[in-house]
Amino acid sequence: MSVQIEVQLIAVVIAAACAIPGVFLVLRRMAMMSDAISHTVLFGIVIGFFITQDLGSPWLFVGAVLTGVLTVSLVELLNRTQLVKQDAAIGLVFPVLFSLAVILISTFAGNIHLDTDAVIMGELAYAPFDRVVWFGVDMGPRALVVGIALVLLNLAFVTLLYKELKLATFDAGLAAAAGFVPGLLHYALMGLVSVTAVGAFDAVGSILVVALMIAPPSAAYLLTDRLPRMIGLSVLIGAGSGIAGYWLARWLDVSIAGSMATMSGVFFALVLLFAPERGLVAQARRRRTLAHARVQT
Amino acid sequence: MFDLIHTLLSSYTIRTVALGAAVLGVLSGTLGCYAVLRRQALLGDALSHAALPGIALAFLFTGLRELSVLLLGATVAGWAAALVMMLVVNHTRLKEDTVLGMVLSVFFGFGLVLLSFAQKQPTAAQAGLDAFLFGQAASIVERDVLTMAVIAAVALGLMVLFWKEWKLLSFDPQYGNTLGLPMRWLDIGLTSLIVVAIAIGLQMVGVVLMSAMLVAPAVAARQWTDRLGLMVVLAGGFGALSGVIGAVISSLARGLSTGPVIVLTVSLFVVASLVFAPNRGLLWKWWRHQRNRERLQGAVQRGELVLGVPALDETGS
DSSP states (O other): OOHHHHHHHHHHHHHHHHHHHHHHHHHTTOHHHHHHHHHHHHHHHHHHHHHHOOTTOTHHHHHHHHHHHHHHHHHHHHHHTTSSOHHHHHHHHHHHHHHHHHHHHHHHOTTSSOOHHHHHHOOGGGGGGSEEEETTEEEEEHHHHHHHHHHHHHHHHHHHTHHHHHHHHHOHHHHHHTTOOHHHHHHHHHHHHHHHHHHHHHHHOTTHHHHHHHHHHHHHHTTOSOHHHHHHHHHHHHHHHHHHHHHHHHHHTOOHHHHHHHHHHHHHHHHHHHOTTTSHHHHHHHHHHHHHHHHHO | OHHHHHHHHHOHHHHHHHHHHHHHHHHHHHHHHHHHHTTOHHHHHHHHHHHHHHHHHHHHHHOOOOHHHHHHHHHHHHHHHHHHHHHHHHHSSOOHHHHHHHHHHHHHHHHHHHHHHHTTSSOGGGTTSTHHHHOOGGGOOHHHHHHHHHHHHHHHHHHHHTHHHHHHHHHOHHHHHHTTOOHHHHHHHHHHHHHHHHHHHHHHHHHHHHHHHHHHHHHHHHTTOSOHHHHHHHHHHHHHHHHHHHHHHHHHSTTOOHHHHHHHHHHHHHHHHHHHOTTTSHHHHHHHHHHHHHHHHHHHHTTSSOSSSSOOOTTOO
């Protein structure tokens, strides 16, 4: 496989992996929590790195997931004191953990690969050169392997817990009454978001993960009322943003991750304008027809 | 000790940075009160990320790394982001936080595209644009502080001028509407001030951490008082104080970036306020709870109160 195709494959796989949990973030109004988590996983990665001294270690995932859960717990703890509203709590928690991470990196990790630019921007262009070799066989770029694993994990989570997720998302009260433990599901979903954020982090950086998690599902939400279709459309739009972003970046010779986020925004804008039922154009046309009908009667 | 203070005060860089941080702290603290009270705490986060493409565009068009030019770019981009958010929230079924998250990340991504484009330009002056990501307080010069101070003074003047109107906007916008006040324009005006405050904070603490400068002082101040006037003054004070403390601490050790240290300092103010503030604070609540329990038990022991019938009032009074 050529490097070009590999980069695009990684982009597509990562975008798809982000879109799946993103659907539930959008539906459950937790988009900003994912923003907070994507910032704070950095803290987990830094701590994990100090313990293992190895950036490829699977313990970084563990650290990051724990930080994700820690973020959610801290927000809820603050919220439960009834002294701070939820949005302010999110706005308080993630800057603290992010600041700690930045200070740790700049004081103790000056010379290692973990520099802050890579954290923000990702290094998709170099991803194909970091390869996974099992028993002497080249399995492909690490980011691709990680991405495929993430897609499988997220798909498995959503399929296995489909009924529970659906009910907890659309009718939390009924889900609780049916004994589904919505709290547990909430934390599981947040854990999944953290894992995905860490996995995607190497390729696209910490903040653009949010774009890939939120923008494609938002676009899909304006196109359909059915959950399975929304998941499918989100994955498609995410993958499209990946490929279009890659070519935009190549054409202008700019950051690939940034272009992917930009293209996901462009796709959302197109859907916002031209969605058959809920698009702005369709809304305007409907208003005009109504006004017209009123004049005639 | 006096030696230390003397060195700090005589060092040009530290003095400039501390002054700048103080100005920023006052402005973001006071404006943040409105954002927190109106439950728009995360608006600052979104707008500060969204300012990045504006900074990059301003640089690309003018080739200048002048603070005022970049501020203008950041402000315009912030406005654009706020307008997009209003448009999407008003015309679709997407929820506000979803739209915040999307605008934040997409604008930021676009900003990174422009930034990586700007970095290839032959005009080598681009060095330092990166600083807007995490802030680079050390690069602040006296002129920057002067620009910040003038802007902050104008903003504070506007806050005094529109005190009543913005108070009404924060607590009872419907009533304002019935009075015939242009609440929409007041909203836009207040948001614009927040955008400006964010823009001048970017160089100090950076895009990612700017939201804390808006939210934290206001949350801390909220614990001490129920009056808006006092809250605004306290928040400005907390903001300025943590700016100065953070700037000084970060100058004491190598590798401590100013922005994160300021954010951690202001967060300590929040924790202290949550725990120790009279009436609302956790310690106070715990003590009141204990006292009530003792009183209740005393009353039961003395036979003034019979437990079980009827159900007891939790407050015990």
